[in-house]
Structure formats: C-alpha cells, structure tokens
Amino acid sequence: xxxxxxxxxxxxxxxxxxxxxxxxxxxxxxxxxxxxxxxxxxxxxxxxxxxxxxxxxxxxxxxxxxxxxxxxxxxxxxxxxxxxxxxxxxxxxxxxxxxxxxxxxxxxxxxxxxxxxxxxxxxxxxxxxxxxxxxxxxxxxxxxxxxxxxxxxxxxxxxxxxxxxxxxxxxxxxxxxxxxxxxxxxxxxxxxxxxxxxxxxxxxxxxxxxxxxxxxxxxxxxxxxxxxxxxxxxxxxxxxxxxxxxxxxxxxxxxxxxxxxxxxxxxxxxxxxxxxxxxxxxxxxxxxxxx
Amino acid sequence: xxxxxxxxxxxxxxxxxxxxxxxxxxxxxxxxxxxxxxxxxxxxxxxxxxxxxxxxxxxxxxxxxxxxxxxxxxxxxxxxxxxxxxxxxxxxxxxxxxxxxxxxxxxxxxxxxxxxxxxxxxxxxxxxxxxxxxxxxxxxxxxxxxxxxxxxxxxxxxxxxxxxxxxxxxxxxxxxxxxxxxxxxxxxxxxxxxxxxxxxxxxxxxxxxxxxxxxxxxxxxxxxxxxxxxxxxxxxxxxxxxxxxxxxxxxxxxxxxxxxxxxxxxxxxxxxxxxxxxxxxxxxxxxxxxxxxxxxxxxxxxxxxxxxxxxxxxxxxxxxxxxxxxxxxxxxxxxxxxxxxxxxxxxx
Amino acid sequence: xxxxxxxxxxxxxxxxxxxxxxxxxxxxxxxxxxxxxxxxxxxxxxxxxxxxxxxxxxxxxxxxxxxxxxxxxxxxxxxxxxxxxxxxxxxxxxxxxxxxxxxxxxxxxxxxxxxxxxxxxxxxxxxxxxxxxxxxxxxxxxxxxxxxxxxxxxxxxxxxxxxxxxxxxxxxxxxxxxxxxxxxxxxxxxxxxxxxxxxxxxxxxxxxxxxxxxxxxxxxxxxxxxxxxxxxxxxxxxxxxxxxxxx
Numbered sequence: 001x002x003x004x005x006x007x008x009x010x011x012x013x014x015x016x017x018x019x020x021x022x023x024x025x026x027x028x029x030x031x032x033x034x035x036x037x038x039x040x041x042x043x044x045x046x047x048x049x050x051x052x053x054x055x056x057x058x059x060x061x062x063x064x065x066x067x068x069x070x071x072x073x074x075x076x077x078x079x080x081x082x083x084x085x086x087x088x089x090x091x092x093x094x095x096x097x098x099x100x101x102x103x104x105x106x107x108x109x110x111x112x113x114x115x116x117x118x119x120x121x122x123x124x125x126x127x128x129x130x131x132x133x134x135x136x137x138x139x140x141x142x143x144x145x146x147x148x149x150x151x152x153x154x155x156x157x158x159x160x161x162x163x164x165x166x167x168x169x170x171x172x173x174x175x176x177x178x179x180x181x182x183x184x185x186x187x188x189x190x191x192x193x194x195x196x197x198x199x200x201x202x203x204x205x206x207x208x209x210x211x212x213x214x215x216x217x218x219x220x221x222x223x224x225x226x227x228x229x230x231x232x233x234x235x236x237x238x239x240x241x242x243x244x245x246x247x248x249x250x251x252x253x254x255x256x257x258x259x260x261x262x263x264x265x266x267x268x269x270x271x272x273x274x275x276x277x278x279x280x281x282x283x284x285x286x287x288x289x290x291x
Numbered sequence: 292x293x294x295x296x297x298x299x300x301x302x303x304x305x306x307x308x309x310x311x312x313x314x315x316x317x318x319x320x321x322x323x324x325x326x327x328x329x330x331x332x333x334x335x336x337x338x339x340x341x342x343x344x345x346x347x348x349x350x351x352x353x354x355x356x357x358x359x360x361x362x363x364x365x366x367x368x369x370x371x372x373x374x375x376x377x378x379x380x381x382x383x384x385x386x387x388x389x390x391x392x393x394x395x396x397x398x399x400x401x402x403x404x405x406x407x408x409x410x411x412x413x414x415x416x417x418x419x420x421x422x423x424x425x426x427x428x429x430x431x432x433x434x435x436x437x438x439x440x441x442x443x444x445x446x447x448x449x450x451x452x453x454x455x456x457x458x459x460x461x462x463x464x465x466x467x468x469x470x471x472x473x474x475x476x477x478x479x480x481x482x483x484x485x486x487x488x489x490x491x492x493x494x495x496x497x498x499x500x501x502x503x504x505x506x507x508x509x510x511x512x513x514x515x516x517x518x519x520x521x522x523x524x525x526x527x528x529x530x531x532x533x534x535x536x537x538x539x540x541x542x543x544x545x546x547x548x549x550x551x552x553x554x555x556x557x558x559x560x561x562x563x564x565x566x567x568x569x570x571x572x573x574x575x576x577x578x579x580x581x582x583x584x585x586x587x588x589x590x591x592x593x594x595x596x597x598x599x600x601x602x603x604x605x606x607x608x609x610x611x612x613x614x615x616x617x618x619x620x621x622x623x624x625x626x627x628x629x630x631x632x633x634x635x636x637x638x639x
Numbered sequence: 640x641x642x643x644x645x646x647x648x649x650x651x652x653x654x655x656x657x658x659x660x661x662x663x664x665x666x667x668x669x670x671x672x673x674x675x676x677x678x679x680x681x682x683x684x685x686x687x688x689x690x691x692x693x694x695x696x697x698x699x700x701x702x703x704x705x706x707x708x709x710x711x712x713x714x715x716x717x718x719x720x721x722x723x724x725x726x727x728x729x730x731x732x733x734x735x736x737x738x739x740x741x742x743x744x745x746x747x748x749x750x751x752x753x754x755x756x757x758x759x760x761x762x763x764x765x766x767x768x769x770x771x772x773x774x775x776x777x778x779x780x781x782x783x784x785x786x787x788x789x790x791x792x793x794x795x796x797x798x799x800x801x802x803x804x805x806x807x808x809x810x811x812x813x814x815x816x817x818x819x820x821x822x823x824x825x826x827x828x829x830x831x832x833x834x835x836x837x838x839x840x841x842x843x844x845x846x847x848x849x850x851x852x853x854x855x856x857x858x859x860x861x862x863x864x865x866x867x868x869x870x871x872x873x874x875x876x877x878x879x880x881x882x883x884x885x886x
Contacts, residue, residue, distance in 0.1 A: 035432040086616050089653060094432040095378055099569070100615050102380065102562065106608030113601035165747065172730055172741050179728035181692060182721070183789065184713040184745040221558050225443040228436040236433060263451045270440040270447070274425055277437060281428040 002136050007254050009139060015250030016147035017208055021223070022230045022242040023154060024201030030174035030237035031194040034084065034097040038105035039202055040224035045108060046072060046206020047215045048116055054123045054210070061123045062145060065207035069200045076199025077192050084191070105220065112217040120214040128211050146208040153204055154243070157197070170194055174237060226266055229273040235286025245284060321634040328635035336482065340475045352474035356546060358587045359481035363539045365567040365579035366488035370495055370532040372565065373574035374504035375525055377427075378435050380561050381442030382536060384422075385415035387555025388445070389537030390544035391455055394463055397545070404545035405480060408538045415537025416530050423529035427522055430511070439558070446556040460551030463544065477546040484542065485580075488535045489638075492576045495531075496639055504528055505574070559604070566611050572623030576638040581622055586610075640704070641665035642829055643689070643720070643797055648698035650681075650688050657696065658684045660853035666797065671823035671830040673840040673861060676850035677873065682833040683725065685850070686799045689831075690722035691715035702797070717745050719796035725805050725833075727786045731775035735766050738774050738785055742792030752792070759788045762818065780811035787818060798822070799831045804839060812839065819843050841865050849873065 021043060028034045049071070050064035059067070083104075087096050122128075130141040161167040169190045172180040181187055209215055230249065234241025249269055257265035276283060336355070345351055364386060372378050389411035393404040404411075426437040450458045468476060495501040503524045506514040515521050544550045554560075563586065571582025593603055618625040626632040643666035651657040659681040666672055674682050687693040689700055691712040700707040707715055716722075730738050739759065743752045760767045763784045769777060777785060783803060790798055803819060804812035820843040822828045834840025841847055844861040851873055864870060 029432070033432075035436070083612075083616070087619075090619065091653065092376055092431075095376065095435065096615065096619075098378065098380075098432055098435050099565070100612060102565075103608040103611030103615065106559070106562065106604045107612065108608075110601045110604030110606075110608060114605070118601075165744075168741065169744065172733075172744070175730040175732050176728055178692075178724065179730055179741075181712040182690070182716070182724065182728060183741050184716040184793070186711060186713045188711070222443070225439055225558075229440050232429075232433045232436045261451070263447065267444065267447050270444045273437060273440045274444070277425055277428045277433075281433075283433075 003258075006137055007258050008251055009137060010143070011251030011254030012247060013139070013143040013147045014254065015247030016150040017143075017205065017212065018227070018230065018250050019243040019246035020150035020153055020201060020208070021205045022227050022234075022246050023157060023239060024198040024205070025227055025231050026234075026237060026239050026242040027157075027170075027174075027194050027201070028198040029094075029231065030239070031170055032084070032097075032191045033094045033177075034195075035094055035101065035228075035236075036198065037098060037101040037224055037228070038108055039101075039198070040220035040227060041105045041108040041112075041217075042072070042199060042202040043206040043209060043223065044215055044217055044220045045112065046203035047210040048112060048121075048206070049203065050207040050210040051121055051123050054125075060125050061207050061210045062125075062149060064123075064210070065149060065204050068203035068207050072203030073196040073200040075203075077196035079199070080192050080195035084195075085188075105224070109217045109220060116217065118216050118218065120216050121210075122214045123210040125211055142211050146212055149204070149208060153201065157201070158239075160197075166190070166193060222266065226269045229269040233269075233273050233276045233283055235283030238283070238285035241283060241285035321637060324634035325637060329638075337479075340478055349474050352478050354587065354591060356474065356477050356481045356543075358584050359478075359485035360539050360543055361563065361567060361583035361587055362485040362580050363481070363488040363535050364564050365571070365583045366485075366492045366576075367532045367535040368564040369492060369568045369573065369575075369579045370504075371525075371528045372532075373568055373578070374495065374501060374508055375528055376508040377430070377525060377529075378565065379438040379529070379532075380435055380558065380565065381438035381440075381445075382532070382564055383555055383557075383561040384442050384445045385419055385533035386536040386540040386543075386560070387449070387550075387552070388418055389415045389540030390550050390555055391449070391461075391540075392537070393541035394461055394544050394550045395454070397463055398461060404541045405476070408480075408541035411541035412534045412537035415540070416534040419530040419533025420526060422533075423526035427525050427529070442556060442558060442561060446552055449552045449556060455550075455552075458552055460549055460554075463548045463550070465548055466545060474546075477542060480542045481539070484535060484539050487538075489576060489580060491531070491535065492579070493638065496576055500524070500527075508574070559607070562607065562611075566607060568621075569619075570610065570614050570621055572621030572625070572627075575621075575623040575627075577636045578621050578623045581636070642668040642703060643831075644699075644701040645685075645689070646699045646701070648685065648688055648695050648700070650684055650693055650695045650698075652684075652693070658853055659688070659695075662698075662850070662853070662855050664848050664855060664858065666829060666831055667846070668796075668829050669827050670845045671819075671832065671843060671861075673832045673834060673844035673847045674850060675834065675837050675840060675847060675864075676856075678835075680850040681853040682850055683801055686722060686724075686801055686831070686833060689715070689720060689799060692722070713745065716793060716795075719793075721790045721793055721795035721798055723786050723790045723798065723800045723803070725801040727782045729774040729777075729782055729785060729789070732773060734771050734773055735777070735785055736770045738789050739766070739792055742789035745793060755792050755794065759791050762791070762821070763788045779807050780814065783807060783811075783815055784818070787815075791822075795828075797829045797831065799833075801833045802835055803832070804834065804836050812836070816843055837870075838865070 025036055025039050028036045046068050049068050050061045053059045053064045053067060054061055083100065087093065087100065090096050127141040127145060132139045132141060132144065161171050169180065169185040172185055173187055173190050177187060230245045231242050234245035249272055253265040253268040256268050339355065340352060368379065368382050392411040392414045393407040396402045396407045397404055422441055426434055426441065429437060449455050455461065466473065503519045506517065506519060507521050507524060511521055540555065567582035567586050568579045570585065571580065572578030590603060593606060614621065620628055623632060623636060646663045648659055648662045649657055650659045662685060676682055684693065688695045691710050691714065694709055702718055702720055705718065707718065730741060733741065739756050740752060743755060746752055765781055766785060766788055769781060774782065774785060800819065803815050807815065816839055819830065819832065823830045823843060832840055832844060841861045841864060847861045847864040848858045849856045856873065857869065
C-alpha cells in the first residue's frame with residue numbers, strides 16, 4: 001500500500017509538469033486552431049535557454065524560468081506574425097498548421113543540434129538530488145518545486161482567462177471565433193497574445209525540464225507525441241481536459257513504469273488515445289462539432 | 292474552424308465540378324509527348340545497370356535504389372494524403388512492419404525477402420485496415436495526431452520486443468549474390484515497386500474510387516450527402532496506401548542486411564514521405580515522383596558537401612515551411628495553376 | 640445622404656468565384672430594410688462584407704460619411720454597425736449573462752454595461768430567468784433572443800440580422816419578428832434584415848432590396864414588393880431561366 005501511494009505521489013508530481021506543457025498547446029489550438037507540433041522542440045529550447053543562463057551566471061533554473069517567460073512570449077508573438085497570417089484563410093487550416101509546425105520542429109531540432117550538439121545536459125541546482133521525507137514517503141524536492149511552479153503558472157493562466165478583459169476575449173475566441181469577431185474582439189491581436197502565452201508556457205516548462213530530466217534536442221519527439229496524445233484525449237481545445245488527462249495518465253504511467261517497466265510507460269499515453277478514440281472520438285471534454 | 296475557410300472549400304468544390312474545356316488535338320499531342328518522354332526515361336533507367344564502366348557503379352545504383360524506394364513510398368502516401376487530404380505522419384509504420392516481417396521470415400524460415408515482400412505488403416495492408424478503423428473515428432488534426440501515436444506505439448513496442456531484437460534490431464543473412472552484382476537485383480526490385488506504386492496512383496486517379504477520395508478531400512459532408520460511404524473509402528485508402536510501403540520495407544531491409552527500430556520508426560522517416568509529396572504536388576501522379584527524386588538528390592548533395600545530418604534536418608524543415616507558405620500546391624500543382632505544366636510532367 | 644452606402648461591392652471566398660458581383664444600395668436611417676432573394680443570391684455574403692468579416696474584392700462601404708471598407712470587424716462594430724449572423728454564434732460554454740457582457744466587449748465601463756444589461760433584459764424577460772444558464776442549453780428561440788440581446792448591448796446604430804427565423808418553430812419565429820418590429824418601428828433603429836420567409840420579413844420592413852445571382856435586381860417599398868410580379872418570376876421562374884444561361 002505504501003508503495004502504491006508513493007507511486008501516486010510521483011505520478012502526480014510529473015503530471016503537474018505535463019499539464020503545464022499541455023496547457024500551452026491547448027491554448028494555441030483553442031484560440032487559433034493551430035496544432036503546434038513544434039511545442040516540445042520549443043520546450044527543449046527553453047531548457048537550453050535556462051541551462052546556458054545557469055551555466056554562465058549561476059542563475060537558479062527556477063529564476064531562469066522568470067526570465068524565459070517574457071523572452072519566449074515575445075518570440076512566440078513574433079513567430080506568429082511572421083508565419084500564420086499567410087495561411088490564415090487557407091482551407092483545412094488546422095492540418096496546414098500541423099505541417100507548418102512539423103517543419104518548424106525539424107528546423108528547431110536541427111539548429112539546436114548544430115549549435116548546442118546532441119549531448120545530454122541538465123542543470124544541477126542543489127535541490128536536484130534532495131528529497132523531503134515524511135513518514136514512509138518521500139517527495140523529490142526538484143519535482144516538488146516543478147509541480148509548485150506549474151501550479152502557480154496554471155493558476156495565473158486561469159486567472160488571466162477568467163478575470164481580465166483580454167482573457168475574456170481569449171476565452172470567447174476559443175469558444176467561437178466568429179462570435180468573438182462579431183462582438184468586437186480583435187482576434188488577430190488575441191491570437192498574437194495567445195501564441196505568445198503558449199510559447200511562454202513552453203519556455204517555462206523548458207526551465208523545469210532543465211533540472212528534471214537530462215535533455216538533448218531530439219528528445220522533443222517523444223514528448224510531443226505524449227503531449228499531443230494528451231490533448232486529443234482530453235478533447236482538443238479543452239484546458240480542463242488537458243490538465244485532468246495529464247495528471248491521470250501520468251499516475252497510470254508511473255504505475256506501468258514501476259510494475260511493468262519504464263520502457264512501457266509512454267505507451268500509456270498512446271494506448272489511452274486509441275482507447276478514447278474507440279469510445280469517445282471527440283475526447284473526454286471535447287465537442288463533436290469543434291474538431 | 293471559422294466559417295470562411297469552410298465556405299471557401301465549398302466554393303472550390305463547386306468550381307472544380309465545372310467541366311474544363313480541353314481541345315482534343317492539344318490533349319492528344321500532350322499525351323504523345325508524355326508517353327514518349329516516360330518511355331525514354333524508363334528505358335534509360337532500366338539499362339543503367341548494364342553500363343558497367345560507370346564510375347562509382349555501386350554508389351550510383353544505391354542512389355537509384357533509394358530514389359525508387361522513396362518514389363514508391365511517397366506515391367503510396369499520396370493515395371491517402373494527396374487525395375483525401377488526411378495527413379498521416381506515421382506512415383513509416385507500414386514500411387517498418389513490412390521490413391520486420393520479411394526479415395523474420397528470412398531469419399527463421401529462410402524465405403527470400405524477394406518472395407516474402409508481397410506477404411509483407413499484405414501484413415502492412417491488414418495493419419493499415421486496422422489502424423484506419425480506429426484513426427478514422429476522428430478527423431482533422433486529431434487524425435494526424437492519432438497517426439503519430441500509432442507510430443510511437445509501434446516504436447516503443449519494437450524497441451522492447453525480444454522477437455524483433457529490441458532496440459538492437461536484427462542482422463539478416465547476406466544476399467547470395469556476388470559483391471560485384473550485389474546492387475543490381477535490388478535496383479530492379481525497387482524499380483518495379485516504384486513503377487507499381489506510380490501505376491497504382493494513376494489507377495486511383497482515374498477510377499471512381501479516386502473520384503470518391505477527391506470528393507472527400509474537397510468536402511467530406513458533401514461527399515457523404517452524395518452517397519459516398521466516406522468512412523469505408525477512407526479506410527480502404529489507408530489500407531491501400533499501406534501495401535506498397537510494406538513491400539518496399541521488405542526489399543530495403545534485405546538490401547542493408549539489418550533492421551533496427553531507428554531505421555524505420557523515426558518520425559523523420561514518415562516526414563520525408565510527406566515532404567516529398569507536398570513539394571512535388573499533392574494529389575498528382577507526377578508530384579511524389581519528382582519530390583522523391585529531388586529530395587534524395589538534394590540529400591546526397593548535402594551529405595557530400597556538409598556531411599552533418601543536423602543540417603539535413605534544418606533543410607528538410609525549412610523546405611516544408613517554405614513550400615507550405617509560398618506554393619502549397621507543390622511543383623506540379625503550382626505549374627498547373629499557372630498553366631505552365633510541361634506535357635511530360637502531366638501524368639494525371 | 641444615406642446612413643450606410645454600398646457602392647459596387649464585389650466579393651467571394653478564398654479562390655472561389657464571385658458570390659456578389661456588383662451591388663450598390665443605400666440604407667436610410669431609422670428604416671427597416673429587408674434583403675430578399677433565392678438561396679445563393681449573396682445576401683449573407685453581403686452582410687459579412689459590411690461587418691468587415693469578409694474584405695470585398697471591389698467597391699466601397701461608407702457609413703455616416705466614414706469609409707468602412709477593409710476595416711477590422713471590431714472597428715466596424717465600434718463605429719456602430721453590428722451583425723447578428725444566422726447560426727446565432729453564441730459562446731456555448733458561457734452563461735447568458737456572460738454572453739451579454741461579451742456583447743459589450745468594446746465597452747470597458749462596468750456601470751454602463753450593467754445599465755444596458757438591465758434595459759436589454761427588460762425586452763427579453765426570458766433571459767433574466769435563464770441568466771445563469773449556459774448558452775448551449777437554451778432552446779432555439781431563446782438562443783435567437785440572446786443573440787439579438789447580445790447585439791443590442793453595444794447600442795448599435797445599424798443592426799444587420801441574418802435569417803432570424805431560421806430553424807425556429809412558426810410561433811417562436813413570430814415572437815422574434817415582434818421583437819424586430821419593436822426595434823424598428825417603435826424604437827426607430829436602423830435595421831437590415833435578411834429573411835427567407837419573405838412574407839414575414841416584408842411585413843416588418845419599410846423598404847426592400849431584391850438580390851439574385853450576386854446583384855441587385857430591384858428595390859422598392861416593402862408593401863409594394865410583395866405584389867410585384869417580378870418576385871414571382873424570381874422565385875418560380877428562376878430555374879427555367881438558369882437552364883438557358885450558360886454558367
């Protein structure tokens with residue numbers, strides 16, 4: 001029993017970080033119907049950003065995250081303006097964005113490998129190897145901090161969406177783009193901001209990744225596959241679905257990892273996607289018509 | 292989606308329904324040019340292995356094998372992705388499964404992959420049928436994502452499965468040909484596979500089946516209203532587009548004498564099929580052929596000059612982005628839109 | 640000078656053909672106008688052009704002396720021209736109240752919003768009852784009322800309503816038309832209505848435009864148009880006419 005609870009603890013810790021990673025993707029799809037395959041590549045870029053910041057100045061990766069947020073926000077907003085207006089009116093826009101960001105993912109991976117090489121890296125703040133112990137359980141400090149940071153960011157995101165004027169515009173656009181235009185939401189501006197937010201979340205997630213896992217450029221494919229499975233499973237465009245899916249599946253995969261073997265743990269995400277497609281093709285919290 | 296693109300799709304669908312007036316005399320002349328050029332190229336390509344004094348003989352033949360293999364793969368991908376618009380990013384699953392099937396048959400039963408290739412294709416086809424039944428429960432971006440998930444399921448599975456040698460893969464017995472002539476059987480086998488794939492693409496293009504697929508691609512709702520069982524047709528297209536990749540995988544595995552998950556199940560492998568087809572021109576017969584030839588030659592050139600594989604990735608990605616942004620119809624499609632498609636490239 | 644002037648509008652979607660080929664018309668202040676014509680005549684497309692949702696390929700839209708052509712939808716709305724599209728386009732997961740607040744997205748003053756909400760809800764009492772219900776759970780008639788109410792939140796000078804009766808039961812449609820009549824005749828708003836149910840649409844209107852195959856065929860006072868023999872030709876004779884025309 002103790003062991004089961006311990007696995008649940010570890011799974012939840014990881015799930016929080018997955019939720020952060022997936023939330024960025026969900027915002028992009030929800031607002032703009034953009035499926036960003038390069039999201040995980042940008043997470044790795046965020047990890048490199050924090051890593052080099054840490055290596056050159058000794059800045060703690062958690063503080064590095066605060067630097068990454070604005071930098072990646074601007075990067076995202078600029079990238080959006082440079083690429084997406086060109087394809088906005090094209091038929092099958094979402095599929096188009098999949099291909100476009102697929103290309104971006106390759107470019108980003110290739111450039112990172114070229115400039116930073118393909119070796120494993122990891123930031124090593126003091127808390128990386130520590131753990132809190134209470135009773136017979138333990139919580140790795142690094143994962144705890146990462147979860148905390150994820151929760152804070154997700155709460156900020158939620159507060160932004162729920163209480164600010166722009167947040168209203170973003171939510172309105174997510175629910176019905178046409179209706180948002182009709183009531184006077186400048187969807188181009190909302191899209192730019194949302195892309196910035198999505199990218200900022202990727203950068204922040206990268207900062208957390210930098211001390212949670214050893215990373216290298218090609219790692220992103222595995223992550224994006226997991227994240228994409230997650231967001232389809234939760235219902236494309238549903239933040240609630242992404243967060244619940246992330247934590248639930250992370251816990252299950254922690255069990256698989258513990259009792260069957262770590263190699264099989266990613267299978268949980270892909271397998272769950274296929275099962276959900278059979279039972280409920282629109283995803284847990286998705287709407288049939290919005291796909 | 293907003294209303295706008297959807298309306299646009301409907302309107303384009305309507306527009307393409309209008310008959311295009313073609314002067315029969317012009318059409319006949321174009322046809323003659325096309326057949327002549329195709330035959331000349333085919334004869335030259337088929338005779339190439341007889342030109343023994345060619346410098347770097349085996350290297351040239353190996354590039355030929357590569358080009359034919361990718362023509363076959365891209366043309367197959369085009370059956371699903373080009374006509375219906377359903378983009379599979381995990382199509383290399385079928386390529387890899389075909390390779391493993393015939394590798395296992397060779398290792399355990401001693402059956403030559405040249406013989407078991409058809410069986411490998413059928414296994415891939417069956418897998419495509421199954422995958423189609425599940426993945427086509429959804430559409431649009433969710434479909435694409437489910438094909439990526441399919442690829443990763445297979446990757447994780449083959450990485451861990453002892454029967455397939457896990458991540459180390461399997462070594463195959465060397466083919467029983469003299470070193471000197473080693474490449475020649477593969478050259479012809481792949482040429483055959485490529486021709487079969489192009490022929491299949493051409494048949495699909497000119498069949499009722501292909502018309503149904505294109506109707507689905509233009510406007511699925513309308514296609515359904517018109518009485519097309521869209522689900523069935525999509526699943527069939529998926530299965531059909533999985534067959535030849537299975538065959539190609541079998542032959543290719545034998546030609547390199549080993550199979551390993553990272554050769555077949557990397558996402559970059561599937562991405563290539565997509566890139567080649569899109570650069571050449573989606574939904575055209577000539578498009579994948581041109582795209583595959585171009586990309587393989589470019590790839591060889593870049594390997595020779597830069598050597599570094601990461602730059603290859605950058606080039607692959609940048610090409611995809613540029614083509615999508617500036618001429619999404621690809622080479623053949625863009626030329627046709629401008630009315631400048633030369634007769635010898637107009638295979639549709 | 641008319642309040643809203645369209646001159647030589649030509650429009651279509653994507654790379655498709657022109658849906659509207661050449662339309663010029665005047666919308667006079669304080670009048671209710673009805674745009675009628677068979678399916679595919681380009682009525683909705685024209686409204687989208689005015690609303691800024693679809694940039695025209697040619698022509699100009701002038702509102703109150705100011706050019707609107709090519710403006711962003713939110714700028715058009717800020718100018719006082721609002722659009723109620725035919726598929727209602729509510730925010731499905733927001734409550735009735737949130738939908739109304741969204742209607743006044745361009746208004747930042749909370750007190751003004753609350754004031755307007757009070758007035759609007761008086762016109763549509765059912766919305767007060769439903770105010771905490773999520774929009775997607777409303778009936779068709781309630782959704783249409785919410786859609787109109789949301790548009791009123793911006794206090795528009797011109798309101799364009801696309802097929803308000805679409806998909807509604809006859810008695811519900813009658814209710815909606817009562818409201819439209821009140822907006823136009825009693826409150827003196829400038830309205831531009833598109834309606835398939837020609838009889839109902841004309842009954843609440845002062846002036847009518849008849850559109851076919853992307854251009855304006857004729858116009859006139861609403862009560863006279865219904866008796867015009869050309870109307871019958873348009874709706875009944877069109878198929879025969881079309882067969883002879885190469886398209």
